[in-house]
Structure formats: structure tokens, C-alpha cells
Amino acid sequence: MDLAVESSEFVNRVWVQCENESCLKWRLLSPEAAARVERSEPWYCFMNADASYNSCSVSEEDFPAESRFLESGYKIVYSQLPLGSLVLVKLQNWPR
Numbered sequence: 001m002d003l004a005v006e007s008s009e010f011v012n013r014v015w016v017q018c019e020n021e022s023c024l025k026w027r028l029l030s031p032e033a034a035a036r037v038e039r040s041e042p043w044y045c046f047m048n049a050d051a052s053y054n055s056c057s058v059s060e061e062d063f064p065a066e067s068r069f070l071e072s073g074y075k076i077v078y079s080q081l082p083l084g085s086l087v088l089v090k091l092q093n094w095p096r
């Protein structure tokens with residue numbers, strides 16, 4: 001199994017949360033679908049182009065286990081900061 005290829009299914013894809021207060025599930029959108037999302041407008045499950053996840057009654061899509069990300073070289077950082085905090089990141093070659 002090629003983990004690099006397998007993990008690419010999550011690259012450039014966007015998780016959006018349904019704003020229905022009794023739902024609040026997260027849906028995974030393709031880059032094309034994410035580009036059509038109006039960020040100032042609420043988003044609901046029925047707006048999902050993916051017919052298998054376009055209803056609040058459908059359970060949330062499985063998020064890959066953290067171990068799979070680690071195997072693929074991703075690093076997950078859990079924030080202790082309050083929601084809305086601005087976080088600056090220093091990468092190996094950026095900023096120069």
C-alpha cells in the first residue's frame with residue numbers, strides 16, 4: 001500500500017461544518033465543491049454535492065486515524081490556545 005498516494009485523498013480537500021444546531025457534523029468537500037462554498041453564508045449538509053453525505057441524518061465521514069497521518073509524514077499539532085487565536089508558524093525554509 002502506498003501511503004503517500006493514499007493520504008493524497010485528503011490533500012486540498014476541505015472540511016466544512018453543518019450549521020444545523022442539531023447536526024454540526026463535518027463534511028469533506030472536494031476542492032471544486034469547496035471553491036463554491038460561500039464563506040459568509042451558513043453551510044448545511046443538503047448543500048453537499050456528495051450524495052452519500054448530503055443529509056443531516058447521515059453520520060459523519062470517518063476521519064483517518066492519526067497514525068496514518070504520522071506514517072505519511074504529517075504532523076498533527078493540538079492547540080492549547082483559545083479559539084480564534086492567531087498562530088504563526090515557522091517552517092524549515094520559511095520565512096527566510
Ligand SMILES: [Zn+2]
Pocket residue numbers: 018019020023024025044045046055056057
Ligand atoms: Zn447537517
